[in-house]
Amino acid sequence: MTTSFEPVIGLEIHVQLHSKTKMFCTCLNGMDESCGPNSEICPRCSGQPGTLPVMNEGAVRLGVRAGLALGCQINEVSSFERKHYFYPDLPKSYQITQNAHPVNGRGEIEITFGPKDKLQKKKIGIHHAHLEEDAAKSSHSGDYSLVDFNRAGCPLLEIVSMPDLRSADEAYAYLTEIKRLMQWVDASECDMEKGELRVDVNVSLRPVGQEKFGTRTEIKNLNSFKAVKDAINYEIARQTQVLNEGGQVVQQTLLWDKEHGFTKPMRSKEDALDYRYFPEPDLPPLILRKDRLEKIKAQMPELPAAKEAKFVALGLSAYDAGVLTLTRKTAEYFEQVLSCGAGAKAAANWITTDLMGLLNADKKDIGQSPVAAADLAELIKLVESGKISRNQAKTVFEQMYKTGAKAAALVEKMGLSQVSDEGQLFAWAQEAINESPKAVADFKKGNRAAVGALVGAVMKKSRGKANPRRMNEILVELLGK
Numbered sequence: 001m002t003t004s005f006e007p008v009i010g011l012e013i014h015v016q017l018h019s020k021t022k023m024f025c026t027c028l029n030g031m032d033e034s035c036g037p038n039s040e041i042c043p044r045c046s047g048q049p050g051t052l053p054v055m056n057e058g059a060v061r062l063g064v065r066a067g068l069a070l071g072c073q074i075n076e077v078s079s080f081e082r083k084h085y086f087y088p089d090l091p092k093s094y095q096i097t098q099n100a101h102p103v104n105g106r107g108e109i110e111i112t113f114g115p116k117d118k119l120q121k122k123k124i125g126i127h128h129a130h131l132e133e134d135a136a137k138s139s140h141s142g143d144y145s146l147v148d149f150n151r152a153g154c155p156l157l158e159i160v161s162m163p164d165l166r167s168a169d170e171a172y173a174y175l176t177e178i179k180r181l182m183q184w185v186d187a188s189e190c191d192m193e194k195g196e197l198r199v200d201v202n203v204s205l206r207p208v209g210q211e212k213f214g215t216r217t218e219i220k221n222l223n224s225f226k227a228v229k230d231a232i233n234y235e236i237a238r239q240t241q242v243l244n245e246g247g248q249v250v251q252q253t254l255l256w257d258k259e260h261g262f263t264k265p266m267r268s269k270e271d272a273l274d275y276r277y278f279p280e281p282d283l284p285p286l287i288l289r290k291d292r293l294e295k296i297k298a299q300m301p302e303l304p305a306a307k308e309a310k311f312v313a314l315g316l317s318a319y320d321a322g323v324l325t326l327t328r329k330t331a332e333y334f335e336q337v338l339s340c341g342a343g344a345k346a347a348a349n350w351i352t353t354d355l356m357g358l359l360n361a362d363k364k365d366i367g368q369s370p371v372a373a374a375d376l377a378e379l380i381k382l383v384e385s386g387k388i389s390r391n392q393a394k395t396v397f398e399q400m401y402k403t404g405a406k407a408a409a410l411v412e413k414m415g416l417s418q419v420s421d422e423g424q425l426f427a428w429a430q431e432a433i434n435e436s437p438k439a440v441a442d443f444k445k446g447n448r449a450a451v452g453a454l455v456g457a458v459m460k461k462s463r464g465k466a467n468p469r470r471m472n473e474i475l476v477e478l479l480g481k
């Protein structure tokens, strides 16, 4: 008999904080290989004897902003410790990190997952989020390895979740939300290609209904959302098989082989590292005075969940509200379109389909949109007032996107203005009725849809300049006589 198991998943996410300089020295942060290896290093971040760390206030501020976004309890006093391990990418042979007293304590975020028309929400606990410095980057080739210290000492925030996730899809949604929040509050750019967001995953199984956790494995250093999802699904299947065959899951650290799609052991807990944590003697405790914290809070933008709720209250679907709050820039663009007088649903529609379609094809983000928010609002208002049809507006919009010209000017230039002269509209309607006896007969038999054929005939006659909504009314009126 096979048992049903419930997966228990926890994530540890390292995000590189987007400060100007490194965590404990004044070298520039975020220099990658393109700047040349070991070009942004100093005696401190390369671990020379006799150097002392100096805390970077900007990085601390970003770490606290991140903590606030994660709903964390911000600790007034936190402290740094040394975490020892011997590895070529760690010049001091220890990493300065927060262990017992992290700056950000318990928190909670809400994730959204599931199909578009059946979105589910779930709260996921944050155990804590602590500050630390990054290690250098090693690259291995043949029988030698190279180390680039540009990354050594860059500020990281490690976000540790509670074991609240139950599937790869939930983990994916959690990652998406963490990335959105970190970008939203400018804590990190989370560019995964540059390694600015790296993930360790813990997976264990327990029989459904059992409270006690099973033995877990840890998959280290995943650097894409897809890898996280694939590795979790693989590990769930692997552990299920081991348990169903009467075996035991071995507690070990694994690596994900993304080319071949399986996990392989990195080290087992028998040789678990003893990090010999002890307080960092060269750094005083980090004290975050209340007035200081209040100042950071005052500078926080409205968070995406609050914006989403606002957008839903305007009548948008939860899905559209989610799309419009994927980035802060998108939400702000949408709000600007509204503030220029466009309707919420129309604005959402234009942005999530037409504008994003063109931007995605060009690999641009909304901040680079050739159509300014005010100009999109103008176009929407031309449709709403019946001056042009939605179809005509689409053509105008494409021209606006291509040329940067304004909507009204293009409508004029393209000769698209709809005819609203009632005399002309009635004349066209009467002509169409005279020319289409079959549609008229169908309509009189009770087929109200037959009016569509007449509207179509008028649109042809008017070369698209008749307002179809008004034309429909006129035709129904004439046919009713």
Ligand SMILES: [Zn+2]
Pocket (backbone or CB within 6 Å): 022, 025, 026, 027, 040, 041, 042, 043, 044, 045, 046, 153
């Ligand atoms: Zn340095």
